[in-house]
Amino acid sequence: MTYLVLENCIKCKHTDCVEVCPVDCFKEGPNFLVIDPDECIDCGVCVPECPVDAIVPDTDKNVDVVFWTELNTRLAKKWPTITKRKAALPDADKWKDTPNKLDLLEE
Numbered sequence: 798m799t800y801l802v803l804e805n806c807i808k809c810k811h812t813d814c815v816e817v818c819p820v821d822c823f824k825e826g827p828n829f830l831v832i833d834p835d836e837c838i839d840c841g842v843c844v845p846e847c848p849v850d851a852i853v854p855d856t857d858k859n860v861d862v863v864f865w866t867e868l869n870t871r872l873a874k875k876w877p878t879i880t881k882r883k884a885a886l887p888d889a890d891k892w893k894d895t896p897n898k899l900d901l902l903e904e
């Protein structure tokens with residue numbers, strides 16, 4: 798099992814989540830974060846930290862778990878670890894809850 802970062806994070810990237818992860822398994826891209834499924838210990842403490850509810854367990858039946866697990870796994874291999882909170886992206890509030898942001902993901 799792992800936790801996954803979903804589409805809501807794209808173009809927001811609040812980074813509150815990274816401060817609480819006990820095993821530093823968040824990886825940072827230009828406008829999105831992912832969790833490394835190989836490092837996540839399934840503690841769940843990051844979930845309530847995200848202001849846009851972008852983090853879910855891979856047991857969540859409302860999401861395409863196969864797709865999001867593959868995306869988190871693939872990007873975790875190429876992006877660097879982030880452990881310190883930083884300012885959210887400038888238009889984070891504007892993009893909050895905007896649907897269909899996947900095409901805007903920068904790798």
Ligand code: SF4
Pocket residue numbers: 800817818819820821822823832836837838839840841842843844
């Ligand atoms: Fe880190 Fe726990 Fe969140 Fe996994 S569930 S990413 S170990 S804080």
Ligand code: F3S
Pocket residue numbers: 802805806807809810811812813814815830846847848849850851852
């Ligand atoms: Fe993204 Fe939420 Fe973390 S917006 S960076 S998953 S706090």
